[in-house]
Amino acid sequence: AQSVTQPDIHITVSEGASLELRCNYSYGATPYLFWYVQSPGQGLQLLLKYFSGDTLVQGIKGFEAEFKRSQSSFNLRKPSVHWSDAAEYFCAVGALSGGSNYKLTFGKGTLLTVNP
Amino acid sequence: DAGITQSPRYKITETGRQVTLMCHQTWSHSYMFWYRQDLGHGLRLIYYSAAADITDKGEVPDGYVVSRSKTENFPLTLESATRSQTSVYFCASSEHSTSSYEQYFGPGTRLTVT
Numbered sequence: 001a002q003s004v005t006q007p008d009i010h011i012t013v014s015e016g017a018s019l020e021l022r023c024n025y026s027y028g029a030t031p032y033l034f035w036y037v038q039s040p041g042q043g044l045q046l047l048l049k050y051f052s053g054d055t056l057v058q059g060i061k062g063f064e065a066e067f068k069r070s071q072s073s074f075n076l077r078k079p080s081v082h083w084s085d086a087a088e089y090f091c092a093v094g095a096l097s098g099g100s101n102y103k104l105t106f107g108k109g110t111l112l113t114v115n116p
Numbered sequence: 117d118a119g120i121t122q123s124p125r126y127k128i129t130e131t132g133r134q135v136t137l138m139c140h141q142t143w144s145h146s147y148m149f150w151y152r153q154d155l156g157h158g159l160r161l162i163y164y165s166a167a168a169d170i171t172d173k174g175e176v177p178d179g180y181v182v183s184r185s186k187t188e189n190f191p192l193t194l195e196s197a198t199r200s201q202t203s204v205y206f207c208a209s210s211e212h213s214t215s216s217y218e219q220y221f222g223p224g225t226r227l228t229v230t
Contacts, residue, residue: 043221043224044159090158106158106159
């Protein structure tokens with residue numbers, strides 16, 4: 001079964017600083033990988049996804065992520081953080097099981113605080 | 117373009133009562149999912165459905181019942197609510213083509229069981 005680890009429960013950065021959120025996954029085959037963001041009181045919004053091809057993927061709001069198969073990682077990055085980026089971020093791995101059944105497994109999330 | 121909606125957004129109920137959370141999507145997505153979100157646990161899958169009349173258990177199905185008579189609706193019922201079911205519940209849907217496995221989430225229902 002697949003699993004996702006987000007090692008950092010809470011990260012604080014200053015506005016304008018760079019950001020990297022870590023995500024490690026466990027899955028036997030090529031995974032489908034996702035990053036979602038959740039603002040307080042809101043649902044989850046998809047930031048970006050990796051299915052195949054170029055290992056550096058671009059997403060919305062200036063975020064990018066790099067898939068590194070050798071490290072089983074899919075870290076999220078942003079070169080300059082804005083105060084509006086304060087939110088909780090979830091990494092997820094998707095896998096097929098039992099034929100066409102498909103499920104996402106989420107990490108426990110990283111809460112991002114942005115200092116002015 | 118309504119997308120995916122959940123109702124009610126907030127619900128307070130008493131232990132032992134039955135409560136149903138509603139989920140409706142306008143995209144005709146084949147797959148629908150119910151998650152619960154609890155501090156320290158992230159999102160955990162309760163049930164999912166691959167199509168109308170096809171449902172399957174997720175990670176934490178005990179105490180919950182689902183049905184899916186129409187593609188667009190996927191209600192979640194707590195037959196006899198317990199305090200441990202106090203949580204935020206999210207519904208999601210997915211198209212499931214070979215190039216699209218991402219899930220789209222509703223705004224959530226905050227359920228408190230007293």
